[in-house]
Amino acid sequence: MPNSRTHDGDAALMRRMADRDETALAAVYDRYAGLVYSVALRVLRNAELAEEVSQDIFYQLWRTAPAFDPARGSLSSWLLVCARNRAISRLRGRAAEPVAELREQTAVLTVSLEDDLAQAQQISRVRSVLEKMQPAQRQTLELAYFEGLTHTEIARRTGEPLGTVKTRLRAAVEFLKRALNA
């Protein structure tokens, strides 16, 4: 398979994967493994587990590629959502939950992550937003996102009043919404 085809867009790569083209899987892996692994490692803080989660996700992607419908959600969002959900399940010691079939995907990123430059730009953008957030808000938001904690679980973890946690998290998501929509 010519190397130039590794520059295919996500939809084209997924069509090739549906046709059982392993070079397409390798190209998708090269494109997104860094993002997937980074999320898994941030959640789990354990390289070995993060490797397992990453491999599981790409293997599931390979198995369910024929169900991929780009109109229902982007590949990058599916991978990011799966990386977080699977890693949190593992963190909590739950049996690995089946990764949602691709037809179940619902998040549609409004940004492209299909190449290194686009990924670097979006990483910089998101990190810039979080750096402008009040530290306590950011910490609460990261507990919710990377550890999958609810309001009550965060309050229990930090020892802060539930009302404080709710106010802080609401402020954090509103800040995020305004900044990302700007």
Place this chain on the structure above:
Amino acid sequence: MNGHPQFEEDLDLYALGALDREEAQELQSHLETRRACTQKLEEARARVALLALAAPPEGPPHRVKERLLKQVAGRRPGQRPARLALFWQWAAPALAALS
């Protein structure tokens, strides 16, 4: 979602998974009766998904890709690629020597 600002504000918290069970169930019930809210929930999910990019960038060791491709090759339907690969590893030099 018009007339329900509280639910609208909660969509991002719901997408984040931060609502406690009762709050999440209440919002789910609301969503079932307000199809128009689905679009706003999708927007909230897209925003929340971007938080993944806040993870410190790390690259997986190359062995992860090797294991993945080996796993895929080993389970290709209707074929036995691992055995075929071993066969060709042995057979190719032998055939070359014969030619």
